Amino acid sequence: MTMKRALIAVVGVGLLVALVAVVIAWQPELDKVDAGRVTDADQSEIARGYDLAQLGNCESCHTAADGEPYAGGRAMATPFGTIYSVNITPDSETGIGTWSLEAFARSMREGVDREGGYLYPAFPYTHFTKMSDADIAAVHAYLRSIPAVRHEAPENDLPFPFNIRLLMAGWNLLFLDEGPLDPVDGQGEDWNHGRYLVESVAHCGACHTPRNAVGAEQSDAALAGAEIDGWYAPALAGDGARGWSAPQLATYLTTGFSRAHGAAAGPMGETVGNLSKVPPKDIAAIATYVASLTDDDAGPIAVVDNGVPDDLAPTHALWVGACAGCHEPAAGSGPGDTNPSYGIALSTGYAVHSPRPLNAVRTIVDGVDHYRDMGGPYMPAFGGSLTADQIADVTRYVRARFSDAGAWSDVDDTVQTALGQKREGDGQ
Ligand code: HEC
Ligand code: HEC
Ligand code: HEC
Structure with a gap:
């Protein structure tokens, strides 16, 4: 030829x-x-x-x-x-x-x-x-x-x-794995209804499951945690997932705040705004199913306060002026054991423990304001009032003081990205 x-x-x-x-x-x-x-x-x-x-x-x-x-x-x-x-x-x-x-x-x-x-x-x-x-x-x-x-x-x-x-x-x-979902034999009605809602209409995996190079969710890593819009949606199943009981989840999913875990901010805050309008029966089913994916025995995260970090002493003044009124441990009576608008034990939340600084930085930049109409947690946005360096310093401060995990390495870049993505006005 x-x-x-x-x-x-x-x-x-x-x-x-x-x-x-x-x-x-x-x-x-x-x-x-x-x-x-x-x-x-x-x-x-x-x-x-x-x-x-x-x-x-x-x-x-x-x-x-x-x-x-x-x-x-x-x-x-x-x-x-x-x-x-x-x-x-x-x-x-x-x-x-x-x-x-x-x-x-x-x-x-x-x-x-x-x-x-x-x-x-x-x-x-x-x-x-x-x-x-x-x-x-x-x-x-x-x-x-x-x-x-x-x-x-x-x-x-x-x-x-x-x-x-x-x-x-x-x-x-x-x-695309088409078609309605079949129930799993041997599991209760509540669990199956929860699984059905999570997998179908509530599409939790759209944010919580990592995607491959062409944008499809990785089926072997369902709900294993993923980055979404500059936030990190934590693992709900598998190794990285924290222990949640079904009642804790139900409270978190409908009020945006769990005493044991902190607030739902960013895209999860918007999701909670919608879930708060859903009948309790559906929420209870979702909570039952999601709780079954995590290790409930993981227990609460210990409250940590390492005191003012030596190398960040100058940042302490910023902390006192801008944050301590709501977050200084002495201001509240225990880990999140107070009115959700102040006295939050930062050491018990996900953001300060996360392997990535994304959620801590985004919370400081954007604040928490999804719950104004619901009387829930509120934190002002600091993206417009603090400089990039101040935000980075106070982020390092909360990590060093309220977590025993090592320092984050990519704080400055994360702050720059977050300032670029920061919400314009209310809602999106
Ligand atoms: C994460 C964002 C997102 C959510 C949640 C979402 N949609 Fe959409 N939807 C889109 C986008 C983006 C498109 C357009 C896709 C395109 O252009 O190919 C779309 C397209 C559609 C279309 C096709 C309309 C047309 O004229 O082609 C329908 C119908 C629809 N959505 C219904 C729904 C319903 C019902 C829900 C809730 C159960 C929903 N969507 C939830 C983002 C979303
Ligand atoms: C639009 C994206 C999105 C959707 C949809 C979504 N989540 Fe989330 N979720 C997030 C993000 C981002 C966070 C981290 C929020 C934070 O740190 O404040 C989060 C946090 C959580 C947490 C806290 C985890 C922890 O250990 O701190 C739980 C539990 C949760 N989501 C459950 C769900 C469930 C159940 C659904 C479906 C009903 C769902 N999410 C749907 C984005 C989403
Ligand atoms: C008006 C009260 C208020 C002020 C001032 C405030 N916060 Fe918050 N902050 C909150 C509330 C309420 C939450 C949500 C509850 C939670 O997540 O623990 C929160 C959440 C957070 C979180 C996420 C905790 C988690 O894991 O969910 C971080 C990090 C944080 N704040 C840091 C700061 C820093 C740093 C400052 C100062 C620059 C500050 N906050 C100022 C009230 C406040």
Whole structure:
């Protein structure tokens, strides 16, 4: 065979493979219907749909800063570029007002939109696919009961080749494990309901499970802890996980504060804001399941106070002025044993113990303010009032004073990154 013929053969085979791929990947457009305002669903289905939408953070992700609820446009930074959430209100032109239940269910189960286009997994359909038919129908009913808003989300900002949606057909083949979740025999109803919610609509793994190079969750490291938006979502299962009892978890997940563990800040604070609206039965089930993944006998973290670190003596004045009023151990009566707004024993929280300074730095930069309406923990944001050096020094101070683990090595870089990511105003 000459060189030319060999080349033609290679190109030919390549084209054939591409053609086969397109044929396999092709998804039909589903008919437009007037899904419009909900009329045929009963109120209890809509009410359950509301609960599931809270469990699924649908509103948080589908609402832009200062935008109308569910009208889309919130930017999500991914390693591949910026993806914007879209309008899922029942508007017939810019929302999903023309989507039948079949079209909606296909998007949740297969990540394909009504027109047959592939969606990106920034939309956690890899979890929603595990929902039952009845739960998907309830969310659809709820979304048809909310006000329609005319609003077009901005175009995604994804470089080539990530802007080719068809690539997701191959990605799904490799990483999408489609279909509802079967219960595990021999486990109680509560445990199974919790596992179902965690794996499906509540998509805890979307933040707590590390991802591979092409952005898929690593199935052999489920809930093993992962970095997300400049925060670290700690391990909930396996070696790195801390001991949590089910009642501690239930309190943490609905109030954002656990006496034994501290506050939920950053993305977890937003999640807690939604979970606080969910029926206690669902929360208790989630808590039962998650507690079963951790070693409950790990016991409480000992309270540590090593005193003012010698090499950080100058930082002590900053601590006294800016932090001690709420965090100086003498100001409270014990480890988190007081009003959650002051007297927190920093040594018992995750942030100061973590192998990474991410959460301590982000908490100091952004503060804790998700719970203002709930009367829960509050800490002011220091990102605008302290310099980068002061934030780094006070971070080293809390680590040296309230933890027996060694000093963090990458504090300065973490502070620079956190100042770049700091929240603009309230919410996101
Ligand atoms: C982590 C953020 C996030 C969460 C949580 C989330 N979504 Fe989305 N969703 C997105 C993004 C981003 C897209 C657009 C994906 C794309 O452009 O490929 C999307 C797309 C969709 C679409 C396709 C709409 C269209 O016009 O193509 C539907 C339907 C949808 N989401 C419903 C939901 C529901 C219901 C929930 C809650 C159960 C939910 N989403 C939770 C981020 C999210
Ligand atoms: C949007 C991302 C996100 C989602 C979704 C999410 N988490 Fe988190 N979670 C985080 C982050 C970030 C932290 C660390 C917060 C902090 O340090 O204040 C965290 C912290 C936690 C903690 C505290 C762990 C510890 O040992 O200190 C628990 C428990 C937890 N999450 C459980 C859950 C459960 C259960 C779900 C699903 C119902 C869930 N999370 C969903 C991001 C998320
Ligand atoms: C108005 C009271 C207040 C002030 C002032 C304050 N904090 Fe906080 N801080 C809190 C509350 C409430 C929490 C959440 C409860 C918790 O996590 O223990 C918190 C949480 C933290 C955490 C995370 C603890 C964890 O593991 O969850 C760190 C680290 C922290 N603060 C450091 C500081 C530093 C450093 C300063 C001074 C620059 C400061 N705080 C000033 C009230 C305050």
